[in-house]
Amino acid sequence: MGIEQRSNAGARLVxxxxxxxxxxxxxxxxxxxxxxxxxxxxxxxxxxxxxxxxLVQMGAASVHPGDYFVMTGEPYVVRLAFGLRxxxxxxxxxxxxxxxxxxxxxxxxxxxxxxxxxxxxxGTLAEYACVPADNLVSxxxxxxxxxxxxxxxxxxxxxxxxxxxxxxxxxxTVLVTGASGGVGSFAVQIAKAFDAxxxxxxxxxxxxxxxxxGADHVVDYTRTDFTRTEMRYDVILDNVEAQPLxxxxxxxxxxxxLIPNSGRGGRWLGPLGRIVKARVLSGFTRQQLKPFLSVExxxxxxxxxxxxxxxxxxxxxxxxxxxDEAADALRxxxxxxxxxxxxxxx
Numbered sequence: 060m061g062i063e064q065r066s067n068a069g070a071r072l073v074x075x076x077x078x079x080x081x082x083x084x085x086x087x088x089x090x091x092x093x094x095x096x097x098x099x100x101x102x103x104x105x106x107x108x109x110x111x112x113x114l115v116q117m118g119a120a121s122v123h124p125g126d127y128f129v130m131t132g133e134p135y136v137v138r139l140a141f142g143l144r145x146x147x148x149x150x151x152x153x154x155x156x157x158x159x160x161x162x163x164x165x166x167x168x169x170x171x172x173x174x175x176x177x178x179x180x181x182g183t184l185a186e187y188a189c190v191p192a193d194n195l196v197s198x199x200x201x202x203x204x205x206x207x208x209x210x211x212x213x214x215x216x217x218x219x220x221x222x223x224x225x226x227x228x229x230x231x232t233v234l235v236t237g238a239s240g241g242v243g244s245f246a247v248q249i250a251k252a253f254d255a256x257x258x259x260x261x262x263x264x265x266x267x268x269x270x271x272x273g274a275d276h277v278v279d280y281t282r283t284d285f286t287r288t289e290m291r292y293d294v295i296l297d298n299v300e301a302q303p304l305x306x307x308x309x310x311x312x313x314x315x316x317l318i319p320n321s322g323r324g325g326r327w328l329g330p331l332g333r334i335v336k337a338r339v340l341s342g343f344t345r346q347q348l349k350p351f352l353s354v355e356x357x358x359x360x361x362x363x364x365x366x367x368x369x370x371x372x373x374x375x376x377x378x379x380x381x382x383d384e385a386a387d388a389l390r391x392x393x394x395x396x397x398x399x400x401x402x403x404x405x
Contacts, residue, residue, distance in 0.1 A: 086185035087385035087403075088149045092132030095386035095393070098151070098184075106181075106189035107161065113169055113192050114161040117405040118204030120183035121154040122385075123212055123241050127393045150182025151389075152403070155190070156198060156207035166192045174198040176207035178355050184385045186405055196360050199368040207367075209374040209400035210245075214363050216320070216353035217246035217296075221253065224349050225294040225316045229254035234285065234310065237298030238274065239265035242320065244375040244399045246296050247272045252371040258292065260285055260299075265398060268375070286310045296320060308346055316347045375399025 088101040108114045129141050130151050141147055156176035159169050169175065169192055177195035179188045198207045220242075221227045233250045237243040238259030250257045251273040259274035266277050278285045286306040295317045297307060304317070311317055366372040377398045380388040382405050392401050 084186040085382060086150050086182070087152075087382060089130060089146055089151065090149065091145050092130070094131065095389045097130070098386040098389070100383045100385075103149070103185070105187060108163040108166075108189055110163040110165040111192055112163045113159055113166060113175070113190050113195060115155060115157040115175060115188050115190055115195070116160040117155060117183065117186055117188055118157040118174075119155070119208035119379075119402050119404045120152045120188075121209045121212075121400045121402045122152060122184075122388050122392055123154075123400070124392060125212065126151050126153060127389050130389060148180075148182045150185050152183035152185075152385075153178050153180070154208055154211040155179055155183040155188055156204040157188075157405070160187065162192070168192065169195065174204065174207075176204070176210060177357075177360060178211045184382065184403055186382070193357050194355070196357065196364055199364055201370070202367055202374075205376060205379060205402050205404060206374045208402055209241075209376060210363055210367070211355065211360060212353070213241040213400060214245040214249075214372065214374075215355055215359045216242050217249050218359055218363060219353045220296050220318050220320060220351065221246060221249055221255075221294070224318055224351050225296070227253045227255050227294055230256065231293040232256045232258070232291075232312075233294045233296070234258045234260065234278075234290075234292040235274075235296045235298065236260040236280075236285075236301070238269045238272075238277075239375075239398050240298060241397065241400050243296075243298045244269075244272060245372060246298070247274050248372045249366070251275075252366055255294075258285075258290070262396070268398060272373075272375070291315070294318070304348065308344075308348075311346050314345050314347075316349055319348070319350045377401050379404050 083102045084105045086103045087098045089097045128137050159171050159173040175195040176198050179190045233255040235243050235246045238247050239261045247259050257274050258276040259269040260278045260280050261269050263279050263281055286309050291312045293312055293315050298320050300319050379402045385403050388401050388403050
């Protein structure tokens with residue numbers, strides 16, 4: 060299975076760049092849904108940008124649990140969006156950072172040679188990715204492409220949860236479970252940037268890490284159950300959902316907000332059952348249970364770029380893998396307990 064071919068109408072290629080000389084590229088490709096073993100390093104057709112697109116020569120692509128769900132096709136509900144019988148796009152991956160290699164006729168804000176990061180819906184585990192220009196922003200000068208690739212999906216989820224769903228304000232108490240993971244490590248830093256008092260929940264080996272991210276308090280879940288302490292929080296971002304809703308609600312203030320965000324659930328509908336349950340419970344209590352689905356937005360990526368530039372947010376990189384070992388990267392993500400982000404370098 061090759062990647063989606065796009066029109067090259069109006070494309071401007073970098074003089075002497077690889078796309079002008081080669082019709083194929085290296086990519087991690089899957090022909091069917093399944094475990095990481097379905098990914099195969101392959102030579103596939105090189106895409107060319109349409110009028111509003113940018114061809115990015117990939118430097119790095121991060122992977123996260125959502126990529127694993129799409130690769131496996133489970134929960135089955137994901138197939139409604141990504142292909143019923145087999146993946147609509149043979150190349151997995153969503154987050155990216157790299158260098159602009161070519162731009163479409165209508166693209167004026169970016170030029171060949173610009174370093175960019177953002178997201179693609181047509182796969183990023185490849186040497187090149189074709190991306191709508193609106194999905195990209197410039198890489199901050201103080202960031203490497205590996206760091207930049209780690210940002211888009213996870214950091215936007217953390218930003219939207221805390222700013223749009225919880226409306227976190229200075230002085231509020233915020234608890235983040237899974238604080239050393241992809242979304243959690245960004246959430247701790249973003250909550251601090253909003254001047255909240257942050258409590259991070261993690262395992263013993265990650266206590267020092269989350270403290271270095273700015274957490275005011277750290278709960279080691281192997282020793283303390285945060286739902287059984289006297290502390291009450293204005294906002295809980297639950298990236299793990301290891302505790303029943305009733306137990307987590309005990310740790311909320313009477314009008315607090317709980318955001319369940321693990322993405323896990325049943326084989327058919329994934330987290331939808333819990334989302335419905337949370338919505339129903341919210342109708343019978345002053346506490347607010349607000350599960351959500353993050354949506355990539357260019358303005359949010361620009362906000363994150365500002366936070367990255369000022370050093371208020373710094374990506375945490377767990378491991379990097381070369382492109383031909385993309386399957387191992389997704390295995391590592393699926394095993395859980397990552398410290399920050401897993402990145403595939405190209």
